[in-house]
Amino acid sequence: MSKNELHARKDESYKIFDKIAGTYDFLNHLLSFGIDIYWRKVVINNLPKRNDLEILDLACGTGDLTIALAKEKNVKSVLGIDLSQGMIDIGKTKITRKKLSDKSSMEIGDGVNIPKEDNSFDVTTVSFGIRNFPDTQKSLHNMYRVIRTGGRSMVLEFSIPKNIFFRGIYFFYFRYLLPFVGNLVSKHKDAYSYLNETVEDYPYGENFAQMMKNAGFKNVHFKELTFGIATLYIGDKLENN
Numbered sequence: 001m002s003k004n005e006l007h008a009r010k011d012e013s014y015k016i017f018d019k020i021a022g023t024y025d026f027l028n029h030l031l032s033f034g035i036d037i038y039w040r041k042v043v044i045n046n047l048p049k050r051n052d053l054e055i056l057d058l059a060c061g062t063g064d065l066t067i068a069l070a071k072e073k074n075v076k077s078v079l080g081i082d083l084s085q086g087m088i089d090i091g092k093t094k095i096t097r098k099k100l101s102d103k104s105s106m107e108i109g110d111g112v113n114i115p116k117e118d119n120s121f122d123v124t125t126v127s128f129g130i131r132n133f134p135d136t137q138k139s140l141h142n143m144y145r146v147i148r149t150g151g152r153s154m155v156l157e158f159s160i161p162k163n164i165f166f167r168g169i170y171f172f173y174f175r176y177l178l179p180f181v182g183n184l185v186s187k188h189k190d191a192y193s194y195l196n197e198t199v200e201d202y203p204y205g206e207n208f209a210q211m212m213k214n215a216g217f218k219n220v221h222f223k224e225l226t227f228g229i230a231t232l233y234i235g236d237k238l239e240n241n
């Protein structure tokens with residue numbers, strides 16, 4: 001797929017998620033061998049250490065991160081936003097089932113042009129979503145805008161392992177195995193076919209950290225997870241920025 005086609009696909013990626021929403025959770029855990037649960041735990045461990053946190057979870061999908069955040073004692077509320085009604089419908093059911101409706105909710109909302117007031121959250125998070133957005137830098141600017149001074153934004157996203165051995169296994173898995181199983185189980189002709197291209201084409205490590213700095217974030221740093229298959233990026237909004 002050409003870069004232009006890949007970009008055009010990102011404009012409407014949420015429509016594909018609408019179609020695969022029913023199998024998303026099952027495939028997510030299967031294809032990541034459950035490691036995604038640990039990755040989300042690392043996000044939780046890096047929340048600011050204070051009480052009454054109000055969190056906005058972008059591209060919340062079926063809500064695994066939204067729910068994990070809402071379970072934390074120092075979290076007052078979590079609002080998940082996503083453009084896919086199908087994903088959100090499943091997320092809302094999970095929130096009700098887990099009796100977390102008093103602390104968490106979900107609504108339709110764009111992760112790029114975030115439809116929220118300036119300085120209205122303590123934390124924004126986005127897990128495995130930003131890579132699908134048509135404009136990463138604009139999304140980061142808006143994440144910065146909607147958090148309060150003293151707030152933090154965290155981005156969890158796929159990256160590429162540095163180690164040549166793991167890199168080989170990773171490419172084989174992402175290019176061949178994952179698309180085969182993903183398309184078969186989701187019964188979608190190509191929902192999982194270009195996942196490797198969106199990852200291989202996407203900035204990671206220092207390059208992504210620089211984009212966060214460009215958006216105004218301070219203390220920008222990142223943690224490579226599981227040999228660098230995924231990376232958690234963290235940036236703060238400080239006084240006198």
Ligand SMILES: C[S@@+](CC[C@H](N)C(=O)[O-])C[C@H]1O[C@@H](n2cnc3c(N)ncnc32)[C@H](O)[C@@H]1O
Nearest residue numbers: 014017059060061082083084110111127128129
């Ligand atoms: C791979 S899923 C990640 C879901 C969830 N955060 C997780 O960790 O499982 C990507 C999500 O991004 C959403 N999405 C794509 N473009 C979006 C946009 N511009 N604004 C908000 N959500 C978007 C899709 O609808 C989908 O639910």
